[in-house]
Amino acid sequence: MPTLKSFAGVVLLMSMLWSLKFFYQQFDVPVRTLPYRGPLTVLIWDWPFHHVLNLSGDVCASLYHIQSCRLTGNRSLYSQADVVVFHHWELQEGMASLSSETKPPGQNWVWVTMESPTNTKALASWNQIFNWVMTYKQDSDIFIPYGELVPHLSASMEIPPKSGLVSWVISNYHQAQKRAKVYQELAKHLKVDVYGKASKKPLCPDCLLSTISRYKFYLAFENSVHQDYITEKLWRNALLAGTVPIVLGPPRANYEQFIPASSFIHVEDFGSMKELASFLRTMNSSCYQNFFNWRERYRVKLSTDWRERFCTICAQYSSLPQGKLYSDLESWFRT
Known part of the structure; x- marks a missing residue:
């Protein structure tokens, strides 16, 4: 016969569990669990660009605090893998050649790229193959942006000291690109200090952020214009470096889905590059400081480690659609 004391203990325990549940709901603490009896095995068929990373231990x-997830690059485990990941560059170069008939029952294949549609070829060859897609596009099954702003209690408004006005780092400069044409027009009205492989001022890898941070503004110009294609040019080269990005890419509304409207300048905000140049030259200190208000609450988190991206598959596995197949991968990607 349960005693009053034991009954009170049960009530106390239930109360504590309810309070814990309320705590997680109130603060939206993410709990990453998988409705799976054992760890998921994610086979990386080819490491992106052959840059093999260390997978020793429970990576x-x-x-990344993602449980029950095993990454492997060992193809001999193919028949045991729950998920197989294919990076498009290797597919494009003819370095992966599995057919859908060899796929074990219940196994899902993931197509991965961080390149824009302009720089992605040979998509038509891979219809009716992939169950899920993992890209920078927000409508991907597994969304992996180049970066994001995350809440941070100890964020700071400190701005690096400035000695220059506008800089740009460019590796591949082609006259036909929109960014080249916009730069040429802007340069008629404003001096832009250009660095990188495509200039006469190459930068060492460790010099990038320290160099850019000395400028008030940075040309975060994408190599092609597509929905959601917002790369490290914004996240690392501008926001992380502590300068104000002048962006060229998708429309302003798309950028505002990722960062505050007051944190950047869009080239389409102005009727001409002459107007933009005048705005930059005549900006007062107070107006400039306002571009950094986001730093009071947020910090920049970059997504650069492919292991973290692949671990994300496990974190989202339970919510991914089952039985899905991309019949026209190219149409989806280019939309």
Whole structure:
């Protein structure tokens, strides 16, 4: 017969569990669990651009707090893999040649790219193959942006000291690109200090951020214009460096889905590059400081480690659609 004391203990325990549940709901603490009896095995068929990363130990749990997730590059485990990941560059170069008939029952294949549609070829060859897509596009099954702003209690408004007005780092400069034409027009009205492989001022890898941070503004110009295609040019080269991005890419409304409207300048905000140049030259200190108000609450988180991206598959596995197949991968990607 349960005693009053034991009954009170049960009530106390239930109360504590309810309070814990309320705590997680109130603060929206993410709990990453998988409705799976054992760890998921994610086979990386080819490391992106052949840059093999260390997978020793429980990488997903130790580095990214994602449990029950095993990454492997060992193709001999193919028949045991729950998910197989294919990076498009290797497919494009003819370095991966599995057919859908060899796929074990219940196994899902993921198509991965971080390139824009303009720089992605040979998509028609891979219809009726992939179950899920993992890209920078927000409508991907597994969304992996180049960066994001995350809440941060100890964020700071400190702005690096400035000695220059506008800079740009460019590796591949082609006259036909929109960014080249916009730069040429802007340069008629304003001096832009250009660095990188495509200039006469190459930068060492460790010099990038320290150099850019000395300028008030940075040309975060994408190599092609597509929905959601917002790369490290914004996240690392501008926001992380502590300068104000002048962006060229998708429309302003698309950028505002990722960052505050007051944190950047869009080239389409102005009727001409002459107007933009005048705006930059005549900006007062107070107006300039306002571009950094986001720093009071947020910090920049870059997504650069492919292990973290692949671990994300496990974190989202339980909510991914089952039985899905991309019949026209090219149409989806180019939309």
